[in-house]
Amino acid sequence: MRAEVPFFEQYRIHPSSDMTKRNKASFRKVLLMVALQHAVQFCLGMVLLRPTDPNVKRWKEEAWLQYFTSLWFGFVHNKGLAHSLAQITQNIIIPSVQFFTAMVIVDFHQYVLHRMAHHYQFLYKHFHSHHHRLYVPYAFGALYNHPVEGFMLDTVGAALAFEITCMSAKMGMVFFTFSNLKTIGDHCGYIFPWDPLNALFGNNAIYHDIHHQPYGIKKNFAQPFFTFWDRTLGTMYTEEDAAKQRKIKSTKSN
Known part of the structure; x- marks a missing residue:
């Protein structure tokens, strides 16, 4: 449960001792x-994941490539350039749109x-409270949920x-791996x-x-990628907000 390399301890959010003091679920139960x-x-x-005939898959890819080539040819009037743009569309643009849409x-x-x-x-008492038995989250606890909630929240989504x-199937494997x-x-x-994920996403370890x-249990519901829904629907709570709240309480107590 403790980091093997002391160097990493400077980046820990909570003291390692808090995991045993504050968490209400044993490490063994979390793993199970x-x-x-x-x-x-x-x-x-x-x-x-349905079985796919390689020949059928190849035929579909070639058909789509021809379709995109004809579309681009209507704009650029150059067969070679249209074919190159069609390949970019099929292999980069469409998969990127699929990936981003899946994240949303x-x-x-x-x-x-x-x-x-x-x-x-x-719902909280019988299902979601299981996940919140971990006041000090750690990696294995990411998918520690009641089985029903785990199925509905993570698997079905x-x-x-x-x-x-x-x-x-290949792209799905990449997406599921990235999500995990x-x-x-x-x-x-x-x-x-x-x-790099901290640079790309504001929804990170500190945010969650x-x-x-x-103090934040009714905030920061968004996960695992963006903070858009929290920001839009008024449930966003940042570390700066927490610091301001602590300062106000400190001022009142004095």
């Missing part, structure tokens, strides 16, 4: 529940269900994004200055850690 969720995700993945779908799905889990006492955007890495990073308990604290 996470393993269960991965098993459920694996089974659903086997259902969603997952974020919207998780924000709605996550906020509902805090708004309705029944990712499956919807995969199906709606018509991702290929992002979620693990948000719960890792460290904020590394060289982490606030949600795990008593």
Whole structure:
């Protein structure tokens, strides 16, 4: 549970001793529940991923390439350039749009269900409170949920994004891996200055850690990518907000 390399301790959000003092779920239980969720995700993945004939796949790719080439030729009137632009469209632009759209779908799905889990006492008490037994999050705890919540919040959301955007199996694997890495990073308990995800996303380990604290439990519902829904719907709470609140309390006490 403690970092093997002392150098990394300077980037830890909470003292390592807080994990045993404040967390209400044992490390063993967390591992078991996470393993269960991965098993459920694996089974659903086997259902969603349909066998593809390589010849059919190749024929579809060639058909789409011809279609995009004809579209671009109508603009540039140069067959070679149109073919190159068609390849860029097929191999870069469309996959990028699919990937970004999938991120938006997952974020919207998780924000709605996550906020509902805090708004309705029944949902929080019987399902979401399991995840909040970790006041000091760590990497393995990213997917520590009640099985029902884990299925509805994480598994179904990712499956919807995969199906709606018509991702290929290969792209789906990349997207699911990236989503898991992002979620693990948000719960890792460290904020590394060289982490590229911290530069790309404001929704990081510190942002989500606030949600795990008593003062921020009704804020920062957005996960795992953007802060858009929190910002738009008034549930955003930053470290600067927390510092201002502490200053006000300190002034009043004096």
